[in-house]
Amino acid sequence: MKALVRAIAIVVVLILLNALFTGGLIPGFSISPYFLQIMSLAGINIILAVSLNLINGFTGQFSIGHAGFMAIGAYVSAFLSITFGDRIQALISFAPESVQKSGLLLVVLAAGAICAAIAGFLVGVPSLRLRGDYLAIVTLGFGEIIRVFILNIDAVGGARGLGGMPRLANFFWIYLFAAATIAVVTRIVNSSFGRTLIAIREDEIAAEAMGVNTTRHKVISFVVSSAMAGIAGGLFAHYLMYVHTNSFTFIRSFEIIIMIVIGGLGSITGSVLGAVLYITLTEGLRGFAQYRMVLFSLLLVVLMIVRPGGILGHRELRDFFWRRHRVAAPPPPAVSG
């Protein structure tokens, strides 16, 4: 009940904010389209960062191919809404047009998410069975391969990119899905399933000794994370109304990693903070575009040396404000004598 009230409250607030920003609430007041776009893209990055944190931060496995799953979601949903958009809308032709469009968006996003999840399963099963850093290299390879494959499929535009889908996503939808992603990941992490993931992160052998099927848990966590990246891709495609494989290179994957590492691996609010910080910094440093990635990569190395946990570490923002939520600090190691 409490959750339902909270969900309705979020929807209402987002509708109001969307109206306010686009000038529909107070006549004569709206924010610039540039700023609105930055905020919307930041929302997509929040989805990407929070979902990647589920596998990288909470499960302790290292994936660097998030952009590949995002690409699958973007291309599948864009292809569907271009090719079958009219027919899907016709199914619910009795409803008003805005409802039709929302329905279409939900359908194509779901399709994109499912395809990304299937890809995540196919990549995850062979690489997650093993311990160690194989997932990193497999996902890096996969991200590049999927890009090359898309580039060679003429039905989705190949090197020309894919355009012509309707602008179904906006500030409201992006932040609705961002909120949903945060809610889902929070619920997962606080469930017994999530505790198991954290146990795997802390000590895989001990978790296995406790009877945890580690491969199963890792694969499920990876598939969920991939599906969310697919949704982010679908929103990205239907917000910009054009996608090109150049948007999904490994550079994009590394950007998402930088966001979650800056914010803190294993902290949901940290990921949100990292995503917002990253967008703010990149936009602020637009004049120094060529030095930007050099700076960020240097920051990554220095951060690992001086503060490997990122800004928040494993903690959430609220842990700093309400003491009762604070996770108990681990006891000091016993001195054996």
Next chain:
Amino acid sequence: MTTFFQQLVNGLSLGSIYALIALGYTMVYGVLRLINFAHGDVYMLGAYTGYYLSRKLKGDDPSLGGALVVMLGAMLVCAIVGVIIERFAYRPVRRAARLTLLITAIGVSLFIENSAQLVFGPDPKFFPSLAPRADFLVGGVRLTSEQLTVIAVSFILMVLLRFFIMKTRTGKAMRAVSFNLDAAKLMGISTDRIIAITFALGSALAAAAGVLIGMQIPKIDPLMGIIYGLKAFVAAVLGGIGNVPGAVLGGLLIGTSEVMVVGYLSSTYRDAIAFGILILVLLLRPQGILGRAQKEKV
């Protein structure tokens, strides 16, 4: 049949390049249990060092002596770069969690790639020819002098490496460190020095690969290390990561199968083949061809 032998020669010469890079991955993995993501970028730096050195030496015609100077110079520069990377990026986090080490490696790789784009410019450069070239026809198979050089130089370097690891005191210490770092330390081996030497050796081999690829495919760009590094890593995993002969075997196999796929199927799948092999290896024989399965210990 002639086509097959032609493809085989092409594959072996590409495979030797992968093998040289894979050796660096496998040696570093052996001592630190770390996938050195920056290794592919060291290879790129080797190619660029070779490019600038040969531009500097230009004026006299391509000669064997000049080629040797370029090769050794690039190897020396990259050995120093490798030691610097180890000293300032990896050593401070060596005792930290493995994830921390991995992220540091990714950070170093990104740093080198982006700095290289800044310093060298993002456009590809064309490697000058280093040695006089000639083609030989053996039974209908065309052997270019570049291919022969690549295969010969890689072979010599691998034999030297084998000798170094198996016959010298330092090589013995390297094997000890890769067997058990802490025990090696207790036996009085200066592990820091051995790890630095491992990085220097691996980076020098990568630099040699960079110069050799410059001779064969004379187009170099700042991001060339990513895809070659990835394939070389797959080669190391295929042969058995941490296993030196395995890396050579894996490199030759990956190179040959890549050339065969391009020759007989389609060049579209050029980059997909290594990845497909990796998935198969992980499913069927995760320890690699020559590797031994390791028991998990607490």
